Amino acid sequence: MDYQNVDSTAPPLASATAIPVGKVTTEGHSSSPGGIEFGRQPMFIGTCPHCQHSGVTTRIKTYPVFETWLACGLLLLVFWPVCWVPLVTDTCKKTEHVCTQCEEMIGDVSPLSDCCVKRMG
Numbered sequence: 001m002d003y004q005n006v007d008s009t010a011p012p013l014a015s016a017t018a019i020p021v022g023k024v025t026t027e028g029h030s031s032s033p034g035g036i037e038f039g040r041q042p043m044f045i046g047t048c049p050h051c052q053h054s055g056v057t058t059r060i061k062t063y064p065v066f067e068t069w070l071a072c073g074l075l076l077l078v079f080w081p082v083c084w085v086p087l088v089t090d091t092c093k094k095t096e097h098v099c100t101q102c103e104e105m106i107g108d109v110s111p112l113s114d115c116c117v118k119r120m121g
């Protein structure tokens with residue numbers, strides 16, 4: 001009586017199911033030419049890109065824009081006594097940096113662009 005012993009070799013566990021863990025970092029930050037991160041305070045920049053004046057400190061203009069009024073409108077619906085807060089909060093406004101020499105705009109800070117990140121310094 002022949003009894004054939006089946007050689008059962010276990011197949012190698014091929015873990016070919018690699019889960020892609022690619023973190024997508026496509027955050028749309030404020031467009032700052034030259035990679036300068038503009039803040040809410042006047043900034044010293046090396047050379048003005050418009051008039052090539054060296055040692056320029058920007059002058060800022062902060063004013064309410066559409067998003068500011070949108071925030072006001074939302075707060076008006078949610079909790080109306082604080083609907084004026086965006087109007088006194090720079091974060092909800094737009095800040096423009098202009099050259100003090102040629103009055104050209106060098107960069108700007110979009111509303112709500114710095115509300116979720118910690119301020120440096």
Ligand SMILES: [Zn+2]
Nearest residue numbers: 048051099102
């Ligand atoms: Zn300039």
